[in-house]
Amino acid sequence: MKRSVNHSVLVCAVMLTCIAGIQAQNSTVQTNSGTASVQLLSFPAIPARHPTDSVTMGDWESFPEMKLDIPVAPGPFEPTWESIEKNYPGEPAWLREAKFGIWVHFGPQSAGESGDWYARNLYKPGKTAYENHLKRYGHPSEVGYKEVLRDWNPGKLDPAKLTRIYEDAGARFLLIQGVHHDNYDLWNSRYHPWNSVNIGPKRDLLGEWAKACRAGNMRFGVTFHHEYTWWWWQTAFGSDKEGDKKGVPYDGNLTLEDGRGKWWEGYDPRMLYGIDLREYKGVEEKAHQDWSPASAGIFNYHLDYAKWYATQWALRIMDVVEHYDPDFIYTDGTVQGPFTGNGTGTGIKADAMPRVMADYYNRTLQRRGEVNTFSIVKFRHKTNGTVTTEEFGVPAAINSNEPWIAEAPVGDWFYAPGFTYDAGMMIRYIIEAIARDGNAALCISILPDGSLDEGSLKMLKEVGIWMRRNGEAVYGSRAWKIPGEGEQVNGKLKMLPGGKLERLHAEFKFNEQDFRFTVGKNGAIYTFCMTVPAPGTELKIKSLGKDADYLHKPVKNVELLGYEGRLTWNQEADGLVITCPAELQFATSIVFKIK
Numbered sequence: 001m002k003r004s005v006n007h008s009v010l011v012c013a014v015m016l017t018c019i020a021g022i023q024a025q026n027s028t029v030q031t032n033s034g035t036a037s038v039q040l041l042s043f044p045a046i047p048a049r050h051p052t053d054s055v056t057m058g059d060w061e062s063f064p065e066m067k068l069d070i071p072v073a074p075g076p077f078e079p080t081w082e083s084i085e086k087n088y089p090g091e092p093a094w095l096r097e098a099k100f101g102i103w104v105h106f107g108p109q110s111a112g113e114s115g116d117w118y119a120r121n122l123y124k125p126g127k128t129a130y131e132n133h134l135k136r137y138g139h140p141s142e143v144g145y146k147e148v149l150r151d152w153n154p155g156k157l158d159p160a161k162l163t164r165i166y167e168d169a170g171a172r173f174l175l176i177q178g179v180h181h182d183n184y185d186l187w188n189s190r191y192h193p194w195n196s197v198n199i200g201p202k203r204d205l206l207g208e209w210a211k212a213c214r215a216g217n218m219r220f221g222v223t224f225h226h227e228y229t230w231w232w233w234q235t236a237f238g239s240d241k242e243g244d245k246k247g248v249p250y251d252g253n254l255t256l257e258d259g260r261g262k263w264w265e266g267y268d269p270r271m272l273y274g275i276d277l278r279e280y281k282g283v284e285e286k287a288h289q290d291w292s293p294a295s296a297g298i299f300n301y302h303l304d305y306a307k308w309y310a311t312q313w314a315l316r317i318m319d320v321v322e323h324y325d326p327d328f329i330y331t332d333g334t335v336q337g338p339f340t341g342n343g344t345g346t347g348i349k350a351d352a353m354p355r356v357m358a359d360y361y362n363r364t365l366q367r368r369g370e371v372n373t374f375s376i377v378k379f380r381h382k383t384n385g386t387v388t389t390e391e392f393g394v395p396a397a398i399n400s401n402e403p404w405i406a407e408a409p410v411g412d413w414f415y416a417p418g419f420t421y422d423a424g425m426m427i428r429y430i431i432e433a434i435a436r437d438g439n440a441a442l443c444i445s446i447l448p449d450g451s452l453d454e455g456s457l458k459m460l461k462e463v464g465i466w467m468r469r470n471g472e473a474v475y476g477s478r479a480w481k482i483p484g485e486g487e488q489v490n491g492k493l494k495m496l497p498g499g500k501l502e503r504l505h506a507e508f509k510f511n512e513q514d515f516r517f518t519v520g521k522n523g524a525i526y527t528f529c530m531t532v533p534a535p536g537t538e539l540k541i542k543s544l545g546k547d548a549d550y551l552h553k554p555v556k557n558v559e560l561l562g563y564e565g566r567l568t569w570n571q572e573a574d575g576l577v578i579t580c581p582a583e584l585q586f587a588t589s590i591v592f593k594i595k
Contacts, residue, residue, distance in 0.1 A: 039190050041312055043270060044304040050279035057280050057297025060341025066350040068311050070318070075362025079355035081383065088361065088385035091403045092372040094219060094327075095387070095439065097476045098172035100430055100467070101405070103443035104162075104209070105223075105413045107180050108152040108200060110448045112136070115412035119145045119182040123235035123250050124288060125243075144236065144251030146264060146272060149184055152200040157450025159205075159212040165452070166218070169460040170467025172475070173219035175330060175407075175441055176209045178320055181228040183272055187324070191315045194272045210324045221328035221376070222320050227338040230274045230309055230347060231294040234287035237276040252276070275305065277347075293334075296342035298349070306348035310339050314352045321360045325367060328387070329360060330376040337377050353377060357385060376405070393498030394432040398479045406433040409443035410459070410501045419445070421455035422506035423462035424588040428496050429505075430474070431528050431589060435516035437479035442501070462587065469562040470591045473526035477518035480525060481550050485543050486514030515541055525594045526561075532590055537580045544576035544594065559593040562586065 072079055076087045112118035114129040121129035123140050130140075137143045137151075166174060179185045185195035187206035196205050206222065213220040236252025239245070252273040259265045278284040282295040299306055317329060331353065335343035339350040357375045364373045377386045382402040390406045408429060411419030426442055433440040444456045452460075467474065487494045487510075496508055510530035518526045527541055543550050555576060558569040568579040578592065 040193070041191065041308055041315075043268065044308045046275055046305060047301055049276060050301070052278045052284055053281050055279045055281065055301060057282075057295060057346075058300035060296050060298055060346070060349060063298045063300075063341060063349050066307055066310065066339075066348065068307070068314060068350055068352055068355055070311060070314055070355055070359075072355060072359035073362040073366065075358075075365050077358040077361045077365075079351055079358040081354050084354055084357055084361070084385040085383060089371055090384065091387070092374060094372065095173075095374065095403060096478075098219060099434055099439050099474050099477065100171055101173035101175060101219075101439065101441040102166040102169070102171040103407060103409070103441045104174055104176045104446070105409065105443040106154075106157075106446040106450075107177055107182070107186055107414075108149050108184060109180060109182060110154075110415045110446060111148050111152050112414075113416055113448065114414070115416040116409075116414050117181070118414060119148070119180075120232055120235050123238060123252070125240055139245055139248075140236075140250045141239065141245055141248040142251075145182065146194075146251060146267075146269065149194065149199050149272075150263060152448070154201060154446075154448065154450030157201075157205070157208075157446070159208045160215065162446075162452070163209075163212040163216045163218055165457070165460060167216055169464040170471065170474075171218070173221065173327070173441075174209070174213060175221050175223055176206065176213075178206055178222040178224050179316065180225045181232040181332075183226050183229040183233070183274070185316065187320060189316060190319045191312055192271065193267055199267070206320065206324060210326070219327040221330055222324065222326045223330040223332070223376075224313075224317050224320075225332040226313055226316070227331060227333060228293070228344055230277065231283065231286070233273045234276070234278055234283055234294075236273045237278060238284075238287075274309075275302070277302070293344045294346050296346050298341060299347045303348075307350070310348060310350040310352045313338065314356050317356045318359050321356075321363055325363075326373070328374045328376060329356070331378060333378045336380050361385070374403070390433075390438065392500065394429070394438065394495065395436055396483075396492060396495065398436045398483055400437045400479060403439075405439040405441050407441045407443070408499075408501055409445060410456075411445055412500055413443055413445070415445040415447055419455070420501075420503040420506050421459040422501075423459045423466065425496070425501045425505035425508070426459065426463050427466050427588045428508075428510070428530060429501065431516050431530070432483075432496050434474055434477055434518055435479060435483040435528070466588055469586075470528075470589075472520055472522075473518055473528065473561065473591045473593070476521040477526065480517035480519050482517065482543060484514070484516035484528075484530075485541070486530070487511065512537055512539055515543075517543070520593075523595075527592045527594060529590050529592070532584060532586050532588065533580050535580060535582050535584045539578045539580065540575040541578070541592075542575040544571065545574045546571055547573045548575075555594055557593075557595045561591045561593060 109118040112132050114132045118129045121127040122133040124130055185192045188197045188204040189195040236250050239247050239249050254269045256268040286292045286294050333344040335345050337353040339345050339348050339352050341349040361371050364371050374387045378389050380386050387403045392408050394406045430440040512533045514530040516528040555571045558567050570577050
C-alpha cells in the first residue's frame with residue numbers, strides 16, 4: 001500500500017527526538033534472499049548482563065510514567081485517557097448490530113501443530129511443542145523459531161474464500177491477528193523486519209484480509225499481542241538441562257554478526273527474540289511456568305531499551321492504522337493496559353496505549369468523518385473509548401455497563417490435532433454471551449497450510465443454518481431483564497462451562513427448563529430454549545407468567561422462529577406454557593418470538 005509522505009516526515013522527527021540511544025534511521029535490510037526496505041529504530045546499547053536472578057526489579061508503583069516521543073495525527077484526541085474519554089462518542093452502532101464474529105487467530109505458530117504458545121514452548125524440554133519441534137525441525141540450539149518463520153508458507157490461505165465461509169456462518173466481524181507474542185508481523189511492516197513480506201510466505205497477509213473484508217462488507221479488527229514479547233521470549237535464551245545438548249545455548253542467544261553468510265544475514269535476532277532479561281529476579285522461574293508474566297516491576301537497568309521497545313510497539317500499531325484502516329484494534333493483557341509496570345504490562349510504565357488510541361481516533365475522524373471505531377484493551381475497567389473482553393468464559397450476570405466481547409477458541413488458539421468440532425457448543429456460547437448483553441468471537445483454528453479442515457467447515461455450515469433461522473434474535477439484540485432461567489447449580493443458573501470449547505462443552509447437557517432471553521430491535525422478547533425438545537413437549541417459561549415481576553402487559557403472540565404453523569400456548573399465572581409442534585426438525589436450540 002502507498003505510504004504517506006507526511007507521516008514519514010513526522011515519524012522521522014519523532015525518532016530524532018527520542019532518548020539517547022534511540023535515533024531514526026532509514027535502513028535497508030540486506031539478506032541472502034533479497035532486499036527489503038524497512039524503517040528501523042536504532043537498537044539501543046545494552047549494558048553488560050548480570051548473573052541470572054541477581055537483580056531486583058524497580059518499584060513500578062512509584063516509577064513515573066514515561067511519555068513517548070511520538071506525535072499523533074492532528075485532531076481533538078490527545079494522548080491521555082482524559083482526552084479520549086472526553087471526546088469519544090460511544091459504542092459504535094455497528095458493534096451492537098454485529099453480535100457475532102470469528103477470531104482469525106492464525107500465524108506461523110500453527111506450523112508446530114502444538115496449540116497455543118508453540119514458539120515459547122518449543123524451548124521448554126518436556127513440552128509437546130519441544131518434542132514436536134525436534135521431530136519437524138531439529139534442536140532449538142540449531143534450528144529455532146526463526147527457521148519456522150523461514151519455512152512457513154500457508155499456500156492454501158485464501159482470505160476471500162474464508163471470509164465468505166465466515167459470513168455464511170453468520171459472522172458480522174473478524175478479529176485478524178496482526179502480530180502474536182512471537183513478534184512476527186503479518187503485514188508489510190514499516191518498523192519491523194521480521195514480517196510476512198520479508199520472511200516466510202512473502203505475502204502481505206493482513207493486506208489480503210483487509211481487501212477481502214472490504215469486498216464482502218465485513219467489519220474487521222487487527223489484534224496486537226507483542227506487548228508480551230520481551231518477557232514471553234525468555235525461554236529462547238536458555239538451554240537443555242540434560243542430554244546430548246546440555247548447556248548448548250538456544251538460538252535466542254545469537255547475534256547479528258552470527259548471521260553472516262547464513263540465510264538470515266542482516267536480520268538481527270534481537271529484533272525477533274528481544275534481549276536476555278533473566279538477570280531480574282523471577283524472570284527465569286516465570287518463563288518456565290505454563291502461564292505467567294514476569295513479576296511486577298521495572299527493568300531499571302534497561303530503561304533505554306524499554307523506551308525503544310514501547311516506542312516500536314506503538315509505531316507498529318500506528319503503521320497498521322495508517323495503511324489498513326481497521327474498524328477496531330485489539331491489545332492483549334490482563335491488567336489496565338500495556339506498559340503499566342505490573343501483570344502482563346510489567347517492565348516499564350509508558351503512555352503507549354492512549355498515544356496509539358488518540359492517533360487512531362483522529363485518523364478515523366479524518367477519513368470517515370466520524371469515530372465509529374473502537375479499541376479493545378483487554379480486561380480494562382470501564383473507560384469511554386475502550387471495549388473489553390471475557391476470555392474463555394461469560395459473566396454470570398448481565399453486563400450493560402460497557403461494551404464487551406466474549407472470546408474463546410474451539411480447541412485452542414492455534415491448531416493441534418484432536419479438536420472436537422461441534423456447532424452446538426458454538427451456538428450456546430453465542431447465546432450465553434448475547435443474553436448478558438455481550439458479543440461473541442470464536443476462533444476456528446486454521447491449519448498450517450492456511451485451510452480449514454472438514455470438521456471446521458461442517459461445524460461452521462451448521463452454525464450458519466442456525467443463524468439464518470434465528471438471526472433476528474441475535475443481531476442488534478439487547479439483554480432482557482434477566483439473562484435466563486432454568487436449572488440451578490449451587491444456587492446459580494446453570495451455564496455452559498468456561499474454558500476452551502472442547503468435548504466437555506459439546507457434551508454439556510441442557511434440558512427443557514433451561515432458557516435464555518434477548519430483546520430484539522423490534523421490541524420482541526426472544527426466548528432461547530437451550531435444547532431441542534421432543535415433538536409435542538409442553539414447555540413452561542416461568543419468567544413470562546402473569547404473576548412474574550418482569551412483564552407488565554399480557555403476552556399477545558408467540559411464534560417459533562423457522563416454523564410457519566401456529567403454536568398452542570397459554571400465559572398462566574406461573575408461566576408461559578407453549579406446546580411444541582408435532583414435528584421439530586431443528587438443531588441445538590429453538591427460539592420463540594414473544595410479543
